[in-house]
Amino acid sequence: MSSQPKQFERLSGWRLFFNTIAARAYPRLIGQQRETSWLLFDVFLPLFSVAAYVYLYRAMDAPEEYVGFVLIGGAMTAFWLNVLWSMSSQLFWEKEQGNLSLYIIAPNSMMAVLLGMAMGGMLATCLRAIVILGLGSWLFQVSYQVVNFGQLFVVFILAMVALYGMGMMTSSLFLLFGREAWHISNLAQEPIYLAAGFYFPVKSLGFWIAAGASIIPLTLALDAMRQLSYPGGEEVGFLPVNVEIAILMVLAVVFVVSAKLLLDKMEKLAVREGRLTEGRR
Amino acid sequence: MALKTATATERGAGRAETWRSFKMATWLGWQIESNWADPFLFAIYSFAKPLASAAILVVMYGVITGGAYNDPLFPYVYLGNTFYIYVGAVMTGVSWAVIADREEYKTLKYIYVAPVEIPIYLMGRGVARFITGSFAVIITLLAGVLFLHLPIDPAKVQWGLFFVSLFIGVVMLAMMGLLLGSLSLILVHHAGFLGEAVAGALYVFSGAIFPLSVLPPAMQFIGYLIPITYWLELLRRSLVGGVAEAFPTLQGLSNTQLLGILLGLSLVFGVISIFVFRACNRRALDRGLIDRTTNY
Numbered sequence: 001m002s003s004q005p006k007q008f009e010r011l012s013g014w015r016l017f018f019n020t021i022a023a024r025a026y027p028r029l030i031g032q033q034r035e036t037s038w039l040l041f042d043v044f045l046p047l048f049s050v051a052a053y054v055y056l057y058r059a060m061d062a063p064e065e066y067v068g069f070v071l072i073g074g075a076m077t078a079f080w081l082n083v084l085w086s087m088s089s090q091l092f093w094e095k096e097q098g099n100l101s102l103y104i105i106a107p108n109s110m111m112a113v114l115l116g117m118a119m120g121g122m123l124a125t126c127l128r129a130i131v132i133l134g135l136g137s138w139l140f141q142v143s144y145q146v147v148n149f150g151q152l153f154v155v156f157i158l159a160m161v162a163l164y165g166m167g168m169m170t171s172s173l174f175l176l177f178g179r180e181a182w183h184i185s186n187l188a189q190e191p192i193y194l195a196a197g198f199y200f201p202v203k204s205l206g207f208w209i210a211a212g213a214s215i216i217p218l219t220l221a222l223d224a225m226r227q228l229s230y231p232g233g234e235e236v237g238f239l240p241v242n243v244e245i246a247i248l249m250v251l252a253v254v255f256v257v258s259a260k261l262l263l264d265k266m267e268k269l270a271v272r273e274g275r276l277t278e279g280r281r
Numbered sequence: 282m283a284l285k286t287a288t289a290t291e292r293g294a295g296r297a298e299t300w301r302s303f304k305m306a307t308w309l310g311w312q313i314e315s316n317w318a319d320p321f322l323f324a325i326y327s328f329a330k331p332l333a334s335a336a337i338l339v340v341m342y343g344v345i346t347g348g349a350y351n352d353p354l355f356p357y358v359y360l361g362n363t364f365y366i367y368v369g370a371v372m373t374g375v376s377w378a379v380i381a382d383r384e385e386y387k388t389l390k391y392i393y394v395a396p397v398e399i400p401i402y403l404m405g406r407g408v409a410r411f412i413t414g415s416f417a418v419i420i421t422l423l424a425g426v427l428f429l430h431l432p433i434d435p436a437k438v439q440w441g442l443f444f445v446s447l448f449i450g451v452v453m454l455a456m457m458g459l460l461l462g463s464l465s466l467i468l469v470h471h472a473g474f475l476g477e478a479v480a481g482a483l484y485v486f487s488g489a490i491f492p493l494s495v496l497p498p499a500m501q502f503i504g505y506l507i508p509i510t511y512w513l514e515l516l517r518r519s520l521v522g523g524v525a526e527a528f529p530t531l532q533g534l535s536n537t538q539l540l541g542i543l544l545g546l547s548l549v550f551g552v553i554s555i556f557v558f559r560a561c562n563r564r565a566l567d568r569g570l571i572d573r574t575t576n577y
Contacts, residue, residue, distance in 0.1 A: 041474045048481035052490055053341065056358065059491040062345040180317050187326055190333040199337055204344045 012107075020108040024116025025123075028086075032124045042078065042128045047136060050074030053199050054140050065230050066200075068142045072225055073198035075133040076218055079163060080192065082125040084185050087167030090117055092174040092181040100175075104271070110263055114171060118164035144229045151241055152228045158248040159221030165255030166217060172259070172266035197222060201236040210238045217251050220244040302397045306405025310374070313381070314409040324416075331366050331417040332424060338362055338490060339429065350429050353527035354492075359431060360517045361489040363421045364450075366414050368483060368509060371451055373476035374410030375458025378403050379465040380473045383573065390572040400558055403462050404455050411451060433520050442536060443519035446543065450512040453547035460554040463561035467570060483509055492529040508546035511539050 032038060053070045094100040103113055136142070146152055174181050195213040196202065202210045202223050213219045224244040227233035234240070239247075315323050338358055346352065383389040392402060425431035461479060465472040484490075486500060487509040493501050504510050511531070518525040518536055526532075531539065565571055 035470075037470055041471055041478060045474070045478055045481055048478075048485050051485045055485070055491045055495045056338065056341060057345065059354065059495045060342065060345045066345070183317060183326055187329060190330045190337065194333040194337045194340070200341050200344050204340055 010107075016107070017109055017112045020112035021116040021119060024113050025120030026116075028117065028120025028124050032127075039128065039131070043131050043135065046074050046077050046081075046132055049077070050132070050136055051139075054136075064142065065233075065236075067140055068137075068144060068229060069201065069226050069236075070199050071133055071136040071140070071142055072229065073193075073222060074136060075129040076222055076225075077193070077198060078125050078129045078132060079122075079160070080198075080218060081189075082121045083163055083167035084188055086121050087114075087117060087164060088170040089174050089181050089185045091171045095175070104267070110267060111168075111260055114168040114259065114263065118168060122160055122164055145231055147228050147231060147233065148241075151245070152225060154245060155221055155224045155228070155241070155248065158245065158252055159217050162217035162248055162252040162255055163221075165252055165259055168259035169255050169262055172263040175266050175270045192216060195219070201226065201238070203236060203238045207238075214238075214247065215251075217248060217255075220247055220251075224248075298396060299398055299401050302401040303405040303408075305397070306378075306402040307408040310378070310406040310409035311412070314413060327413045327417055328420050331363075331421050335359065335362055335421050335424070351432075353524050355429070356431055356521045356524050357492065357517060357528050358490045359425050359429070360520060361513050363418055363425070364513055364516050365484060365487075365489045365509075366417050366421070367411070367451060368454060369480050370410040370414030370417075371407050371454040372458040372461065373480055374414075375403050375407035375455055376461035376465055376476040377473075378406035379462045383571070384473075384575065387572070387574070393566075393571050399562065400459055400555075403459055407455055407458055431521075432524055437522065439519040439522060439536075442515065442540075446512060446515040446519060446540065449540075449543055449547055450509075450516070453508050453512065453543070453550060456547070456551040456554040460550070460557050463554070463558040466561045466565040467568075469575065472575065483507060486510075487513060488530055489513060493531075494529050506546075508543055508550060511543040511546070515539050515543060 050070055050073075053074075054067050057066045057070065091100060094103065103110060137144075174184075193199065195205070195209070196216050196219040197205065197210070197213070198218075202213060202219055205213070210219070220239070221244075223238045224241045227237040227241055238244075317323075318326065342350075342355060342358060346355075349355070379389065382392060393399065422431070422433070426433050457479075458476070461475050465475055468475065486496075486504045487507050488496065488504055489509075493504045493510065496504060514525075514528070514531050515536065517528065518539075534542070
């Protein structure tokens, strides 16, 4: 055993954990470089919705800030779609393609696999969101006057941790789904765009609806980003930015911890019920 | 005489096969669409998306106009968005059948060797989406009339124009779906996104939720080439004729002219769809693409 070449040395502990994260993030980052045509769909599909809403606001002679609000919301849809289709339902797809059982029998942590998916997906989606925002701002001649860059950065990072934590948490739930997984992901688009105020200030929905929708990290993140992107943005804000930052912190911790607990539970349940290799179409 | 009888029999058999293909595909499509959940959950699923989509526009409109729902722009936006449900449902429903059968269920090759007419089969698969889409359209319209005072008066609706326009439009959308489905047969990458991408683009170019005059001139020109633009306008005019006079898009054209343009463009797209299907189908068969799995 001692003569085993170094590259085949068996990793364990934290080294295995971090190597698993890097290994799972790798295809998400490198895959995009190898298949750049994805960008066409990932960028232009959200841009179509954004364009339609921008033109609607223009038809109503809305203040130009609203065009900016739509663009920020449109850019953030890239993250929501990534979490929905490439995090929450990812273990379901892996099961359908026969990879899930390999993940389970490999000596790595499933939490590390999910973290790798999240890291890779987040970085790759960042690029798309930047392109959507940049291209949209250029096409529709939108400018921003950021009030506080530091807070904006903190809001974005916290939103990402909370959002991808939520995706990690729901991915284990999707392990129990069959054919309905696709439909549930599909359903969690327009109703969420509405509740979270992707294309208008969430304050317009009233306090209680906005408060309920705040369980989705993007609700508060979008609201805070809009407040920070324009002077006087607090007029359309739901809560003060500092309060939104505090709530996002709590959501981030709750979702990541819940992801770990749920994953352990669902993994055991799925193994016990023999659902790791089934393909229910 | 014997030859004549044989031809007539063959024709009869052909018609029977066409009808059987359509009926079977419709039933199959309905099962695939609906049997993954109990009817209650399926109903919620079918209505939640379109209602949420309409509600986004209603909130946007309300925020900016302060709730001026009696302005002609509101029925323009609301009705355009409501009937656009059919575009996503029928067009994408027909084209998605190729992807679902080939990639997900891996049954397209068996359907090809069965005595089934493939274009008719694909159209039939779109019927289930048409049915669920129709429920969504009705619910969304009812919500508009009941809660937002959408000015639809059944006594003043031009029902003839409405149903004729609706029928032509649905056939046109099915043919556009066939066109996309044909391309999906030979596309190596992203065939699964094709329907969604085209529906997204047409949503902007057809001025479904805003008057075409808001678009830059080059984009307006594309909008005038799309049959959906005329179809949506006819549906709006047939339902809220009095209010529709204030709509800025296509003001200079009468209903008859609009109907003529819609019919002409639908025929053009229909003919193109048939030719494209034949070409793509031949290519897919020659290259053995019918049982391909792209995992896209």
